[in-house]
Amino acid sequence: MSDAAVLFEFAEEDETSLPELRELLGRLEHEILQAETETLLAGENDARNAICTIHPGAGGTESQDWAEMLLRMYLKWAERREFKTEIIDHQPGEEAGIKSVTFKVEGEYAYGLLAAEAGVHRLVRISPFDQAARRHTSFASLFVYPEVDEDIEVAINDKDLRVDTYRATGAGGQHINTTDSAVRITHMPSGIVVQCQNQRSQHQNRAVAMQVLRSRLYEMELEKRRAETKELEASKQDISFGSQIRNYVLAPYRLVKDARTKLERGDVDSVLNGDLDDFIKEFLLLRRAA
Numbered sequence: 001m002s003d004a005a006v007l008f009e010f011a012e013e014d015e016t017s018l019p020e021l022r023e024l025l026g027r028l029e030h031e032i033l034q035a036e037t038e039t040l041l042a043g044e045n046d047a048r049n050a051i052c053t054i055h056p057g058a059g060g061t062e063s064q065d066w067a068e069m070l071l072r073m074y075l076k077w078a079e080r081r082e083f084k085t086e087i088i089d090h091q092p093g094e095e096a097g098i099k100s101v102t103f104k105v106e107g108e109y110a111y112g113l114l115a116a117e118a119g120v121h122r123l124v125r126i127s128p129f130d131q132a133a134r135r136h137t138s139f140a141s142l143f144v145y146p147e148v149d150e151d152i153e154v155a156i157n158d159k160d161l162r163v164d165t166y167r168a169t170g171a172g173g174q175h176i177n178t179t180d181s182a183v184r185i186t187h188m189p190s191g192i193v194v195q196c197q198n199q200r201s202q203h204q205n206r207a208v209a210m211q212v213l214r215s216r217l218y219e220m221e222l223e224k225r226r227a228e229t230k231e232l233e234a235s236k237q238d239i240s241f242g243s244q245i246r247n248y249v250l251a252p253y254r255l256v257k258d259a260r261t262k263l264e265r266g267d268v269d270s271v272l273n274g275d276l277d278d279f280i281k282e283f284l285l286l287r288r289a290a
Contacts, residue, residue, distance in 0.1 A: 037277060038109050040284035045146035045222075046112025050105045051088070051215045056097065057120070057139030064097030066123045066138040069272065071101050074114070074142070076274030083107030088208055089195050092169070096129070102194070102212060104147065111146040116283040117276070118144045119245035126251045135251055139244065145219040147211070154214045154221075162186040163206070168197035185209045192216050246279070248272070261286050 041047070054070055056063035078085045084106040091099040105114060120141050127136040148154060168182040182197035183205040194216065196209040248268065249255045256265045261282040265271055271279075 037113070037281045037284060040281070040288055041109050041112035043112060046115075047109055048111045048149070049107070049147035050111040050114045051102065051145045051147055051212055052105060052114060053100065053102045053143045053145075054098070055100050055141050055143075056093075057141065059136070059138050061093060061095045061097060061129050062127060062136050063138040063140055064093035064095075064099060065129070066097070066121075067099075067101070067140040068093075068097040069123070070121055070140050070142065071098065071103070073272050073274055073276070074105075074117070075103070077276045078105050078107070078110075078274075080274050081107060083110055087198055088212060089197055102196075106147075111144065113280055114142075114144045116280045116287075117245075118142055120243060122244040122247045124247070124249045124251065145212075145215040148214045148218045152218065154218050156187070156210075156214065156217065160188050162188060165202060181205055183209050185213055187213055187217065190217065190220060192220075258282065 052074065054067050054074075056067040075085055086104045086106075087101065088104055089100070089102040091101065093099055120139055123138045123140075124135060125138075126133055130136065162185070164184040164186075165180040166182050166184065167180050179202070181200070181202045182195065183202060184193065184195040185206070186193045192213060194209045194212045196205040196212070199205045199208055245260055246256065246258045248271070249257075250268060254266060254268045256268055256271045256279075257263070258279050261279070263279055263282045265278065267275075
């Protein structure tokens with residue numbers, strides 16, 4: 001704030017200081033918005049890191065490409081907040097896009113913020129894969145889990161696990177496709193399947209996959225508790241097709257509209273480049289009011 005006061009004084013005498021003053025005010029406005037948003041996060045897990053999974057819906061290449069666009073959007077959002085990200089598992093599509101991806105976001109309130117984005121995202125656009133240039137609708141889902149620290153006990157019996165190893169695919173350096181280092185773990189009682197292939201050894205991949213499994217089992221238990229006590233947010237919709245939380249329209253007009261808060265943005269490119277804080281804050285305000 002003292003820097004702003006000095007620049008105000010300089011700007012009164014010399015207009016060449018105005019661009020620097022505008023830049024500083026823009027940064028301060030962004031920091032204030034972040035601080036206001038974080039005051040809405042009071043859940044016991046909100047301050048934790050987040051583990052996220054994106055799955056395309058029906059529609060083959062179209063939805064798989066949309067899933068990859070969503071991945072880029074959230075990685076860009078994390079970059080804006082100076083959060084650290086790590087791809088845990090990446091399954092590429094046959095022609096384009098991704099079949100699934102799991103990634104971790106490390107930063108203060110990463111889970112609390114990204115949980116506001118969990119749900120189905122719908123895209124309407126002129127398909128780049130359709131020679132007739134027809135309009136297509138695609139869906140993809142984002143699932144978000146809090147990263148479970150070692151101080152939280154999640155009971156997992158080895159007898160309940162089926163562990164499979166396989167050869168990793170996709171980008172990853174020379175160690176990819178040389179050994180069966182990728183790991184897939186199935187938790188048979190719950191049916192949860194997690195996998196990791198981006199680490200250098202089978203041991204490392206198993207450790208990361210177990211971390212993801214613990215987080216998912218922990219979140220599943222939290223959901224059970226919420227349901228039992230009827231404390232599920234009234235605005236929360238099931239993560240299923242037809243109940244999208246947000247629509248991204250690229251044709252015949254350009255608009256992003258949140259189905260829960262009704263917030264609209266016309267600068268679609270900015271949103272797809274990670275400018276999501278307005279949507280997150282509006283949802284958190286709606287949840288608090290509910």
